[in-house]
Amino acid sequence: MIRFILADLRKYWLGSAVVVLIVALAVALGVAVTLQERALRLGSARAADKFDLVIGAAGSENQLVLSSVFLQASPLPLMDGRVLTQLASDPRVAWAAPIGFGDSFMGYPIVGTTTALVNNLADGLAEGKVFAREGEAVIGASVALKLGDQIKPMHGAAEEGGHTHAELAYRVAGRLKPTGTAWDRAVLVPIQAVWHIHGMGHHDEAEVERNHDAHGEAAEAHEHHAADPDATISETWDADVPGLPAILVKPKSIADAYKLRQQYRAGTTLAVFPAEVLTRLYATLGDAKRVLFAVATGSQGLVAASVLLVTVMHVGQRRRQIGALRALGAPRRALFSIVWLELFVLVAMGLAAGFALGYAAALAVSGMVASGSGVSIPVNFARDDIGFAVALLAFAALISSVPAVLAYRQSPASALRG
Structure with a gap:
């Protein structure tokens, strides 16, 4: 047969x-x-598992998670920088890392943050060291650069009229181990350097806002506030912290996470669990x-x-x-x-x-x-x-x-x- x-x-x-x-x-x-x-x-x-709580300005929960966790390019409203000062001194918080967006290099997003996030994002560094100065950067595992390479940040896309910041060029100091997240393609730099490049920090922020166009692209002003590549960074926050698009928070316990979420879901701020947003x-x-x-x-x-x-x-x-x-x-x-x-x-x-x-x-x-x-x-x-x-x-x-x-x-x- x-x-x-x-x-x-x-x-x-x-x-x-x-x-x-x-x-x-x-x-x-x-x-x-x-x-x-x-x-x-x-x-x-899996990508969202690394982030317990995200706090940002009142607005879209979906956009807050997509921008802060998955690094999707989209402008976020800024919340008062004093929120970071409050979180840094809150006994319920293990660590709180501010993040700032806006610049890129060769298609890789440049994210301003702190050593707390760098140390907790991956299981250590694959090579090099964590940034200690404003002119240093830590790259994700998938970034096609090597230690010692220079990174000249570009604000906006070149095809959309973006411009390269001439005030500062970062030097790659370290590389993270793979995380399987969007942060593998990110360039992490000190948040203070991002503030200084965009003319933010210890001065009149209203003047900075006037130098932004309708799309949030900063003008090349405040050169006297440009970052010093050799300046050491300090992660002790005071009342003069500029506005922030988002803060990634690691609560000490599940109960603390829910209390923080409830506290910062009122008024001008928004706190979300990325997993809940993803469920929707x-x-x-x-x-x-x-x-x-x-x-x-x-x-x-x-x-x-x-x-x-x-x-x-x-x-x-x-x-x-x-x-x-x-x-x-x-x-x-x-x-x-x-x-x-x-x-x-x-x-x-x-x-x-x-x-x-x-x-x-x-x-x-x-x-x-x-x-x-x-x-x-x-x-x-x-x-x-x-x-x-x-x-x-x-x-x-x-x-x-x-x-x-x-x-x-x-x-x-x-x-x-x-």
């Missing part, structure tokens, strides 16, 4: 290949959607997944119908062959098994190829997302996928039985007369 099926498949290899390809493409769409949605959830959740984003992502999966299921249904039609026509064209086999003494059960197994093998091959294609497509998309965002997007099969594969195989067995039943019911005489 097996040799008969193999000979039949070799004879009709082109039609068999088309059936396998059609089934594979239909299945690959559903598999890719499922794997990619799961990978995005897992990757973003996942709900939106889940809705999109259901729509795409419905489309994939519909395409699989159409493919199943077309494959069934083709195989029924194929059985009809082979009526004489089936009749000859019956006349030579082949039992009906053998004919049923041959026709059923031949179609089932084709569909099963299509299912296997579809899972492989879907996995490859999800890997390709995850690679593009990871290269652009820096967030590691792991693509893996889960236990639920086994159930999905078994359901598809059961459906394949069911549709394969339709032409097999037609062959089973044919009598030798009628088949030979046809």
Whole structure:
């Protein structure tokens, strides 16, 4: 029986290949959607795990998390710098790290922060040391620079009229170990250097605001406040801390985290747990997944119908062959098994190829997302996928039985007369 099926498949290899390809493409769409949605959830959740609490100015929770945790370029409103002073002296806070955005280098975001964040972001440094002066920088694991390289910060994008700051060039002093987050593509510098480059700090901040255009791009003013690359940094905050877009906070306990969140969710500030914000984003992502999966299921249904039609026509064209086999003494059960197994093998091959294609497509998309965002997007099969594969195989067995039943019911005489 097996040799008969193999000979039949070799004879009709082109039609068999088309059936396998059609089934594979239909299945690959559903598999890719499922794997990619799961990978995005897992990757973003892992990236947010490193940050317990984010505090910023009142506004959009989603934008606060996307900008501060995932480093998506978008202007955030500034909150009063005294919030950092309060958090630094709060006994419920293990550490609080301010962050400042706005500049970049070769597409890598430059983030102003403190040594507290650098020391707690990754499991130590892969090489070099933490910055100690305003002219030093620590780069993420995926930044294509080496120790000692110079970094000239650019405000805004070059294609949008951005300008390079001439006041200061950072020198790479250290490199972080991989974190699997967007911070692997970041350049971390002292927050004081960012303030000085943008004319902020111990002077009239209202004057600084007047030097910003509608897009928040700072003018090249206040050169007398430019950073000194050899100036050592101090992380003792006073009342003159300038406005901040966000502060990353590590509470000492879960209870402290909820108390801080409640305290800073009133008035002009906003405090969020990144995991909570991601949960709401996942709900939106889940809705999109259901729509795409419905489309994939519909395409699989159409493919199943077309494959069934083709195989029924194929059985009809082979009526004489089936009749000859019956006349030579082949039992009906053998004919049923041959026709059923031949179609089932084709569909099963299509299912296997579809899972492989879907996995490859999800890997390709995850690679593009990871290269652009820096967030590691792991693509893996889960236990639920086994159930999905078994359901598809059961459906394949069911549709394969339709032409097999037609062959089973044919009598030798009628088949030979046809």
